[in-house]
Amino acid sequence: MHTWHWQTWQGLSYLTCSVLEPYSHGFFTQQFSPRPPEELVNVLDAEAQVYRVKQVHGDVVLTPSEVEIIQSQTAGKLETAPPLPDADGLLTDDSDQAVWVCSADCTPVLIADVESGQVAAIHAGWRGTAAEIVPKAIVRLQDQGSQLQNLRIAMGPAIAGDVYQVSTTVAAEIGATLVPSALTHSPESILEALYQLPHSPLLADPQPGRARIDVRQVSVLQLEKMGIQPDQVAIAPYCTYQSPEHFFSYRRNRLKKVQWSGIVSG
Known part of the structure; x- marks a missing residue:
């Protein structure tokens, strides 16, 4: 049985899950707002390179190399930093890479390959789940050499089915x-x-x-169809809508505020 643990950093709380051990990771609470991943990475691994994307409720999953290529194609045309590419997931292709997604009621999904050291972070809203973004991320990991039995998946705090x-x-x-x-x-x-x-x-x-x-349960059943076993998956026992002391919820407050989730490759 996988367990979820509250951790503290400078008096602020975030969640970790035993299924992802020993990878540095965290599902951060609203108390960390408005810190971006570039600051939050100090909680996990200050040496890791930070990657994130512009989330658009789709099914695109990119690697850091692809992010850098996309940004380099626009960098010369702009005086400011190149915009983040549109995507809703990231999977690492090297060590010491921190990949991040943000969410309010959607599901933050962190994935680790316990053999290869590669990890992924997925933003799975209802549209992304309908488009099977989590299975698609796993297919991309398989393309990089991952075996299904070596994957460990944690679905973080999200809106629960009984109130969605x-x-x-x-x-x-x-x-x-x-x-x-x-x-x-x-x-x-x-x-x-x-x-x-x-x-x-x-x-x-x-x-x-x-x-x-229950959108998280839909993702679980999609993964079962792929051959992922139940003991490879953990679901956080927290609902963003029903936990105002810990998490932002767009459905509860109609405010565009988010919490971040991230994981570092080995």
């Missing part, structure tokens, strides 16, 4: 990846198939046309 109300159309879009294609001809057929799943991510909602869905 969405339209049935959105719920069907998120869950369609778990349903045989023959059953994806309508939102109703997708939802009915989702309800039948063991450990279903779909929860009933009393309001017509609405549903509640």
Whole structure:
């Protein structure tokens, strides 16, 4: 059973998970705001090179080398620092690289390969989850030589399914990846198939046309389809919406504030 631990740095709290040991990592709380990753990396490994992207709720996962190439293509045309590339995930391609994602209610996913030393950080909102961003990140790790059995995955604090109300159309879009294609001809057929799943991510909602869905559980089931075993995955027992003392929640406050999560390659 994987355990989550509160750590403190200069009196501020952040979370770590035993599944990612011994890699330096952290799911940071709102108390660290507005510190950027360039400062937060000092908590994990001050020598690590920091990488982040401009998150756009998509399914693109880049390596630091790709980030640098994209930025170099625009650097000469600008007087300021080149903009961050659009993406929602990063996977390392060298040692001592710190990759970061930010979130409010979306899921921050940190992945480590216990053999190769490579790691990844993924921002998995509902759109990214519908586009299978976490499985796509794992395919990219496999392309770099990772074996599925060597991966360890921690899904950080995010909005919990029992309070995440969405339209049935959105719920069907998120869950369609778990349903045989023959059953994806309508939102109703997708939802009915989702309800039948063991450990279903779909929860009933009393309001017509609405549903509640556990987005982290959708990612877990996507990974199971790939062959990832349950003991390779840990889910933080914290809901951003229901933990105002620790985490920003866009759905709760409608403020564009975020907390960061990061991990350093070995």
